[in-house]
Amino acid sequence: MPASLSISADHRFAAVHAAPSRLAWAIPSAERRDGGFAQAGQLLHFLPDAEIYADGCDNVSFYKVVSGVVRTCKFRSDGRRQIDAFYLPGDMFGFETGAEHRLSAEAVSECAVASYRWRGLDAIASADDWTARQFLSYALQNLRRAQEHSLVLGRRSASQKVAAFLIDMADRGPAGQTIDLAMARQDMADYLGLTIETVSRTLSQLEREGLISLPSARRICITNRIALHRLSS
Amino acid sequence: MPASLSISADHRFAAVHAAPSRLAWAIPSAERRDGGFAQAGQLLHFLPDAEIYADGCDNVSFYKVVSGVVRTCKFRSDGRRQIDAFYLPGDMFGFETGAEHRLSAEAVSECAVASYRWRGLDAIASADDWTARQFLSYALQNLRRAQEHSLVLGRRSASQKVAAFLIDMADRGPAGQTIDLAMARQDMADYLGLTIETVSRTLSQLEREGLISLPSARRICITNRIALHRLSS
DNA sequence: CGTGTAGTTGAGATGCGTCAATAGTTGTGG
DNA sequence: CCACAACTATTGACGCATCTCAACTACACG
Numbered sequence: 001m002p003a004s005l006s007i008s009a010d011h012r013f014a015a016v017h018a019a020p021s022r023l024a025w026a027i028p029s030a031e032r033r034d035g036g037f038a039q040a041g042q043l044l045h046f047l048p049d050a051e052i053y054a055d056g057c058d059n060v061s062f063y064k065v066v067s068g069v070v071r072t073c074k075f076r077s078d079g080r081r082q083i084d085a086f087y088l089p090g091d092m093f094g095f096e097t098g099a100e101h102r103l104s105a106e107a108v109s110e111c112a113v114a115s116y117r118w119r120g121l122d123a124i125a126s127a128d129d130w131t132a133r134q135f136l137s138y139a140l141q142n143l144r145r146a147q148e149h150s151l152v153l154g155r156r157s158a159s160q161k162v163a164a165f166l167i168d169m170a171d172r173g174p175a176g177q178t179i180d181l182a183m184a185r186q187d188m189a190d191y192l193g194l195t196i197e198t199v200s201r202t203l204s205q206l207e208r209e210g211l212i213s214l215p216s217a218r219r220i221c222i223t224n225r226i227a228l229h230r231l232s233s
Numbered sequence: 234m235p236a237s238l239s240i241s242a243d244h245r246f247a248a249v250h251a252a253p254s255r256l257a258w259a260i261p262s263a264e265r266r267d268g269g270f271a272q273a274g275q276l277l278h279f280l281p282d283a284e285i286y287a288d289g290c291d292n293v294s295f296y297k298v299v300s301g302v303v304r305t306c307k308f309r310s311d312g313r314r315q316i317d318a319f320y321l322p323g324d325m326f327g328f329e330t331g332a333e334h335r336l337s338a339e340a341v342s343e344c345a346v347a348s349y350r351w352r353g354l355d356a357i358a359s360a361d362d363w364t365a366r367q368f369l370s371y372a373l374q375n376l377r378r379a380q381e382h383s384l385v386l387g388r389r390s391a392s393q394k395v396a397a398f399l400i401d402m403a404d405r406g407p408a409g410q411t412i413d414l415a416m417a418r419q420d421m422a423d424y425l426g427l428t429i430e431t432v433s434r435t436l437s438q439l440e441r442e443g444l445i446s447l448p449s450a451r452r453i454c455i456t457n458r459i460a461l462h463r464l465s466s
Numbered sequence: 467c468g469t470g471t472a473g474t475t476g477a478g479a480t481g482c483g484t485c486a487a488t489a490g491t492t493g494t495g496g
Numbered sequence: 497c498c499a500c501a502a503c504t505a506t507t508g509a510c511g512c513a514t515c516t517c518a519a520c521t522a523c524a525c526g
Contacts, residue, residue: 074384076388076466080388082383082388084380084383084384085380095373096377097370097373097377102380103380121366121369121370122362122366124366124369125362125363125365125369126365126366129355129358129359130358132357132359132365132369133354133355133358133359135369136358136365136368136369136372137330139369139372139373139376140328140329140330140354140372142376143372143375143376143379144329144330146376146379146382146383147318147335147336147379149379149383150317150379150382150386151307151315151317153386153387153426154315154386154423154426155313155423155426155427157514158513158514184473185473185474190387190388193386193387193388194515195514195515195516196472197473197474197475197514197516197517198515200473200474200475201475203474204474216523217472217473217523390481390482391481391482417505418504418505418506427482427483428483428484429505430482430483430484430485430506430507431481431483432505433506433507434482434506436506437506437507449491450490450491450505450506
């Protein structure tokens with residue numbers, strides 16, 4: 001693992017990077033097998049809010065998150081931003097069939113991603129079984145996440161949206177009741193189709209109701225998972 | 234084409250079924266090549282609102298719409314329904330990696346679908362290039378649609394949602410400015426995260442503003458596509 | 467210690483949901 | 497062909513959840 005990927009222990013997002021289960025899952029696979037995935041993955045390093053690719057730019061690569069968190073988003077003509085998805089270590093993003101990307105991808109936290117040259121559908125389909133299977137698996141995982149995101153955005157109250165987000169983050173992050181968010185309130189708001197004020201108010205309300213506690217802005221402890229889960233579904 | 238698939242010309246959804254470009258695309262491929270797609274597709278016929286598969290039931294098949302329109306949806310504990318997607322002739326739906334379906338699929342109109350036995354990711358990955366490529370193509374198409382649905386649901390006004398829906402339906406349906414909707418207002422509302430009252434009011438408002446005309450409840454003519462498109466994006 | 471950014475809280479405005487009534491459409495039977 | 501019932505869609509009035517605008521607080525950093 002290159003030195004550039006080591007994150008100081010006191011970094012605010014250390015919990016995300018240091019998640020043992022995730023690293024064990026992401027890094028070895030990148031080292032062991034990704035050499036055979038489409039083309040040897042090049043490791044790229046991004047600072048927070050750095051752009052990985054822009055909406056409209058050539059679709060030449062897709063990516064795997066090695067460490068940190070990535071968001072894909074769309075900027076609307078009124079200046080607002082809609083976040084399509086968050087990608088955590090081990091997740092893949094950026095595969096599209098068109099010639100251009102239809103979303104932007106940005107680093108939420110300091111992060112490292114492996115890039116793979118996109119050679120089109122035929123290249124994947126005619127690749128070896130393992131490669132094709134991996135690609136399909138990631139595509140279907142992203143499809144499932146997008147569908148669930150739609151269901152959350154569809155017809156739900158602010159508290160249901162926030163609860164669903166917290167449950168999702170808790171499930172995807174390191175085990176335990178503590179969530180160390182890599183993203184700001186504005187990211188949560190843009191992901192859930194709410195304003196930062198509503199997100200903030202909703203978190204405060206959930207804390208008053210005893211479902212969560214907020215030791216700091218970016219750290220959230222789930223104190224009543226049953227109730228939070230029931231609220232979210 | 235079996236007699237059971239012929240639809241009388243005066244049927245209310247005739248326009249969808251009779252769309253020449255769609256039939257030319259959907260039916261021949263089902264006849265010519267789908268014999269090699271995973272396993273010979275069995276043709277199934279459904280009446281409006283019939284259930285194709287239910288949320289939670291075994292994930293043993295995926296499907297291709299031959300004629301008519303299909304919706305996938307989730308029923309929430311409060312009795313509300315969220316529609317995840319509409320599938321038109323030529324679209325494929327129902328592929329998931331889990332052992333159970335996480336959504337229900339229902340016929341919106343009278344429709345015919347071809348079913349394919351789901352043998353898991355490995356079967357697809359190790360299939361011939363053409364089959365793997367087709368499956369991937371459909372998966373990525375559905376992923377793109379789900380992402381765009383999320384963006385629409387995210388942070389948009391009722392009129393923007395309805396406009397985006399109309400533009401999407403116009404693009405996917407037969408060419409021209411006339412849309413013959415297969416679905417009821419309740420379906421539109423559940424798809425867009427609105428109520429039927431708001432959908433109805435919004436359509437009336439768009440008509441007053443001269444963007445569309447409403448010859449009948451299920452038929453919508455786009456009279457100012459530029460403005461409608463600008464509103465939707 | 468001062469400054470800038472992120473987050474929280476409050477008050478008022480508004481868009482959409484809810485409930486209710488009306489109008490239109492489809493299908494059935496006389 | 498008409499009468500009626502059942503269903504779908506439209507329109508109106510009102511309430512509420514969220515947005516908007518604004519002030520305040522907490523925290524990181526030089």
